[in-house]
Amino acid sequence: MRKLIxxxxxxxxxxxxxxxxxxxxxxxxxxxxxxxRSAIEDLQARYxxxxxxxxxxxxxxxxxxxxxxxxxxxxxxxxQAIRDVIAKMPSPRATNGLRPAAARHNxxxxxxxxxxxxxxxxxxxxxxANDNPERKAAxxxxxxxxxxxxxxxxxxxxxKRKIYNEGRDEWAYKGKGNPAW
Numbered sequence: 001m002r003k004l005i006x007x008x009x010x011x012x013x014x015x016x017x018x019x020x021x022x023x024x025x026x027x028x029x030x031x032x033x034x035x036x037r038s039a040i041e042d043l044q045a046r047y048x049x050x051x052x053x054x055x056x057x058x059x060x061x062x063x064x065x066x067x068x069x070x071x072x073x074x075x076x077x078x079x080q081a082i083r084d085v086i087a088k089m090p091s092p093r094a095t096n097g098l099r100p101a102a103a104r105h106n107x108x109x110x111x112x113x114x115x116x117x118x119x120x121x122x123x124x125x126x127x128x129a130n131d132n133p134e135r136k137a138a139x140x141x142x143x144x145x146x147x148x149x150x151x152x153x154x155x156x157x158x159x160k161r162k163i164y165n166e167g168r169d170e171w172a173y174k175g176k177g178n179p180a181w
Contacts, residue, residue, distance in 0.1 A: 072171030101131035121147040
């Protein structure tokens with residue numbers, strides 16, 4: 001009987017170790033909704049910092065290589081085409097002895113639906129600028145984003161971002177009802 005107990009104990013220990021290792025690796029391979037949401041919110045923030053600080057290379061890195069930017073004047077497809085559009089945006093310059101104006105985007109009301117390695121998101125955006133003689137901050141634009149996202153090699157990227165701008169007729173939301181489901 002004693003000869004049988006030692007091999008059984010060793011076998012049981014091996015099974016327990018295997019289950020523990022399997023549990024750790026399967027947990028590491030899948031992400032929670034909170035992990036995915038956090039990564040998507042980080043992506044949204046990097047996108048806006050890149051836009052506001054005139055960094056077209058960082059900006060396009062938030063899109064898949066075949067990504068689509070729809071900003072009201074039509075769709076721009078692919079990283080290089082998106083980069084070309086963003087690189088042509090004017091940088092603020094000093095005028096009449098004033099320091100260069102600054103502008104910043106903020107997002108809020110973020111809703112995200114994750115389905116495996118794809119997701120959709122909606123968020124409201126606001127634009128503040130101080131492009132005036134007093135350099136006073138002023139809210140000068142708002143709208144919302146409609147995003148399609150994909151996780152590539154563990155990193156969330158925009159596969160499509162549509163921008164609605166309520167300050168421009170051709171960019172304004174013309175849909176019916178709440179765009180956030």
